[in-house]
Amino acid sequence: MNLSPDMHHLGRAARDGAEALRAASAEQRTAAIRAMATHLRADSSSILAANASDLAAATQHHDRLRLDAERVEAIAAGVEAVAGLPDPVGAEIARWQRPNGLDIARVRTPIGVIGMIYEARPNVTADAAAICVRSGNAVILRPGSDCFASSRAIHSALVRGLAEAGLPPATVQIVPTADRALVGDLLAGLDGTLDLLIPRGGRSLVERIQAEARVPVLGHLEGVCHTYVHHAADPVMAAAIVHNAKLRRVSVCGSTETLLIDRAALPMLPAIAEALEGCELRGDAEAAAVVPMRLATEDDWRTEYLAPILSIRTVSDWHEAASHIARYGTGHTEAIVTEDRAVAEAFLDTVDSAIVLWNASTQYADGGEFGFGAEIGIATGKLHARGPVGPEQLTSFKYVVRGAGQVRP
Ligand SMILES: NC(=O)C1=CN([C@@H]2O[C@H](COP(=O)(O)OP(=O)(O)OC[C@H]3O[C@@H](n4cnc5c(N)ncnc54)[C@H](OP(=O)(O)O)[C@@H]3O)[C@@H](O)[C@H]2O)C=CC1
Numbered sequence: 001m002n003l004s005p006d007m008h009h010l011g012r013a014a015r016d017g018a019e020a021l022r023a024a025s026a027e028q029r030t031a032a033i034r035a036m037a038t039h040l041r042a043d044s045s046s047i048l049a050a051n052a053s054d055l056a057a058a059t060q061h062h063d064r065l066r067l068d069a070e071r072v073e074a075i076a077a078g079v080e081a082v083a084g085l086p087d088p089v090g091a092e093i094a095r096w097q098r099p100n101g102l103d104i105a106r107v108r109t110p111i112g113v114i115g116m117i118y119e120a121r122p123n124v125t126a127d128a129a130a131i132c133v134r135s136g137n138a139v140i141l142r143p144g145s146d147c148f149a150s151s152r153a154i155h156s157a158l159v160r161g162l163a164e165a166g167l168p169p170a171t172v173q174i175v176p177t178a179d180r181a182l183v184g185d186l187l188a189g190l191d192g193t194l195d196l197l198i199p200r201g202g203r204s205l206v207e208r209i210q211a212e213a214r215v216p217v218l219g220h221l222e223g224v225c226h227t228y229v230h231h232a233a234d235p236v237m238a239a240a241i242v243h244n245a246k247l248r249r250v251s252v253c254g255s256t257e258t259l260l261i262d263r264a265a266l267p268m269l270p271a272i273a274e275a276l277e278g279c280e281l282r283g284d285a286e287a288a289a290v291v292p293m294r295l296a297t298e299d300d301w302r303t304e305y306l307a308p309i310l311s312i313r314t315v316s317d318w319h320e321a322a323s324h325i326a327r328y329g330t331g332h333t334e335a336i337v338t339e340d341r342a343v344a345e346a347f348l349d350t351v352d353s354a355i356v357l358w359n360a361s362t363q364y365a366d367g368g369e370f371g372f373g374a375e376i377g378i379a380t381g382k383l384h385a386r387g388p389v390g391p392e393q394l395t396s397f398k399y400v401v402r403g404a405g406q407v408r409p
């Protein structure tokens, strides 16, 4: 495939950057991340000026895009939190001795060069860069087009931090324009220089990845998340959890889009609906007979609204809830609300999503909430890294075998 000259250069430079990072010490990576935070703070006004130009041009998602001095400070603090995380590179995961005396260790290694495509949220530029440096990976960033100016301003601060710590700027690069043809170049693997692609986004991105990706993909994709209210749920807890899971922030990938409710729990629905005031409800006929609402269609079960809309389906039991999730879910996050421990454990075992919760809100799907400092996002695929992805999840491993002259019989 014909790469644009810019992208060809980015790919090659990233390879060199990855080598430099791999050779750097943990202390040097920590120093680089700390310096990145310092330069973010120092560049606050130029970042805010760039953000103002993004905001003036953007037609949507203003809240996600908007920065102010407090948010820039929060971004810098997030980067500093990553500096404080344990450096995973070279960490021994397991070690054992064979009867022949061979000593075998499984040791964490960086993946190499990562391409990351993400939404128009400027903080992701800094979070992703910090997590990649912490885990020894070079990264090529492709932010959402609406936050291009902000992301470039953030990137400029980050590379000065890298340089201060003696690391090459090519460790963290940003694609030069918002032209979607460059997304195609990343999907194709940049002439073999990309080791992993991390797309973070919704349906349109998913479809393009499915059609075009030629490198391994660690998808951070849409969240059609479910909350299941079992008939043995505490009604007050159920209303509070459903309210939080849907309405705390409707735009995040971990917000609940479908409420599954036991037929025997339908008497709880009026209180749940009351707690959801301001949210449009779309239910099946049984739910609509209890609380008047628009009837849901087949499309509703598959839709990630990212808006104050909730679909509601009545089920007979947890088995039917789990089947619905298997059919319509996206492998992101699902919760059960019940006081019945046996049913809860069965649900947690059976539902194969990246995050399953018992008596807690799906909005906990977040690296910070899991204690990871920051996150690349919530991985929705089946590979080794599922759920919140931090530095440790961005490593692979190798085996280091120490012998004393053994030869295989
Ligand atoms: N699992 C997770 O961790 C997360 C998932 N998400 C998901 O992201 C979605 C919301 O974000 P939204 O801004 O709408 O995301 P989009 O999918 O619209 O955009 C994300 C990125 O993908 C690019 N993109 C989208 N479609 C294409 C295409 N056809 N070809 C090339 N590039 C494309 C965008 O570029 P451009 O700017 O040019 O459109 C942008 O850089 C939701 O589905 C949400 O669940 C969000 C956050 C975290």
Ligand SMILES: N[C@@H](CCC(=O)OP(=O)(O)O)C(=O)O
Residues within 6 Å of the ligand: 064, 119, 121, 251, 252, 253, 254, 363, 365, 366, 367, 375, 377, 378
């Ligand atoms: N995991 C994070 C994701 C937030 C996020 O980036 O969401 P989005 O508004 O879709 O860009 C959280 O829950 O806060």
